[in-house]
Amino acid sequence: MAPATELQDFRIFVATWNVGGKTPNNCLNLEDFLQVEDSPDVYVLGFQEIVPLSAGNVLVIEDNEPAAKWLGLISQALNKPQHDSIFSSDLGPVSKISNNNILKESKSPSSTLHFFHKPSLKALSRNLRADSSLLKSCNCPVDLHSRESRRRQRKLSDLHSNLYSGSSHIGRYSCVDELLSTAEIPSSPPSPRQMSYCLISSKQMVGIFLSVWARKELVPHIGHLRVSTVGRGIMGCLRNKGCISISMSLHQTSFCFVCSHLASGEKEGDELKRNADVAEILKSTQFHKICKNPAANLAPERIVDHDRIIWLGDLNYRVALSYEETRVFLEDNDWDTLLEKDQLNMEREAGRVFSGFNEGQILFAPTYKYSHNSDSYAGETNKSKKKRRTPAWCDRILWRGDGIEQLLYIRGESRFSDHRPVCAVFSVEVEERNKNNRLRKGYSCAGRRLEFEDCIPKRHSLYEF
Template identity: 40%
Template structure:
């Protein structure tokens, strides 16, 4: 009876405070009301004498074409602004394009991990500099989080394919590198709060690369992907760099590359996974993010495009966007979603004057004529995902502006994985964050097997 009493007490308490709860970054949801996280899968955790949501994660996804430039010390300010650490996320998923110049020696030659290492060092320092000393050098560009049985070592990181990454400090830093993969100039880096590794089971971290550039198989274009599971929810992150070109028919090449990435991306089961099943393909995952320099352009004359940009009429400009039409027509991205674009096209900025787009009239000697376009995009697919914001940053480091999006995602907590989480409950009214008085009957977190049985009867 005392369990039932507490149950109704919590429901009553939430009636007054339910309206006070708001999502941060609410200015741009970028989706339909049907995208809301379902109310019937709330899982809560009791810590420090209070009840809080435990199954919602804030995922930051960012993409940046850095035009073959190496990270420098002064770039730290731009990266900090891009990652928006004042409104920190639980997971950071960052995709880069052209971290090396796309020339014959880098496209055909052996992979050089130097630039990937440098970018990871800069990202890690930006995420953790306020909490610990800068990270020590990372010696490889291809590594993944490895799940281990000892709870005290669950947060260790190693490489399944190359040198172990044991030279990172295991304690003190706030974010941990979960996976990283480089293919020529395409690069992905995934970071996660350490406290989440103690709260949730993270498993089946795997990486894959698909080269579909020159002759269909060179790595100047293609994708690098990360697959991972958090409790009972699988995630897939695809960082892509698709074919360039604004001529009629070039969009078809991009669509073909998307199809190839879908077809050739696979995540084989490995002994480290402990026999637990996990998705083998992109669309087998529960929540999927596809982002990068997708290179889709505008079906519009250059002068008209620049006039609409000057007016900041983004809605009118989007009517001519190739990717927008692809999403509406149900082509290779059938069923995928993108948030409302309320920012200027991110490509191509002049190298001589980073405040204006390249080309236009009057023409300038040696400057490429390119119609401005939203080449850098972030798409998503799946349930239990809500986009909170979608924006571009103003770094002038390259001819592209970095783009990022913040998502609220809901994960399915496996009851038996972590004894600190209470069982999944399905009330008719969603439980909101509630303070619990010190003198009270036992909480839901102190359910005993006897209580559960009595309640069931």
């Protein structure tokens, strides 16, 4: 008898960027940053400090406008055909992704795009997102005659019709303005050559913002979607620091994506605060129960219980050397010696934090702290020590679980903030229900009829990066 499941490879792009409290302008080009070769199946994009961490944003009301602008820029970049870029060649240099150079800002005039003055994050998310009730529901094997199973089967059929009849709105907006201000969804179908990604989930917690995107054809296979937040800021509970976690299943494999901003500071002992933040996040993150099948394991309630975990963010770990010592090694490009004094590496090796997690080899310069609109680290060009920080690899991406292979781990070169963005590409094994079992049973794990599932385009083998 054929095995119940089979493994398929999927590609996941992950990025983290502390944007220093700055709202994106019209000239920021994300296309070459996000459209890597052999476009990924899933995008996981985390930001920190999308708003200034002021008392008003932390204690009074959360400013959602920057998050809406980031969401619009991301959607435009993911769903814009590469041959029809809104950023023409006369707008200045735009880099292709490589080990040394990604995410350049174009030099176009501010009149190229005009953002809607007060974009609504809620309305924009609703327009870009796939059917949230379908994504949040349980798609484990259940009694096929139950009311819940019949309801999900009807919704899946409707989704299938929307995805492949040309009625979906994803990828049809000509510019960010239209995304942010439109009240109606355009009716014209997208070009067949256009990339089409749906927003699976997005969440803001003061300055932290996490969004997950997936190819349209994967949407029927995603379920158990849940979001959890943990505040670790002022007094150990306010939301200026902490994390957002998104849990979901893809086919028969559970995923957890954690975007965090940990305690800052480069004094001796500050790394212990960051260790405590990680421990509290792992302890306090709780996903609500959703699974209808108690025997299934696709809806874990804790981070570490997921099959595949990817943790990204401004982890804020520093280099345990003085500014002067660090500068000497940087001038010689002796990153290996500096990484031996990297606090995160030291704390992990001592077993005090991120037990069971992995990180790829770092082959790029420290990502923090840069002078404004400069490639120089803060403190290099002036004598003032007030804004000087010892250069460090604050921005990191780690993972945990079997069946994960990191294909790429690099940083970008945008001068947009005092941090450089960091991104990674993973090849991830995902369990799918065996086709022979589906033929024998006549239904898939989500309760869909066989003839419906045969219409879904199948994922081909992973290309070499």
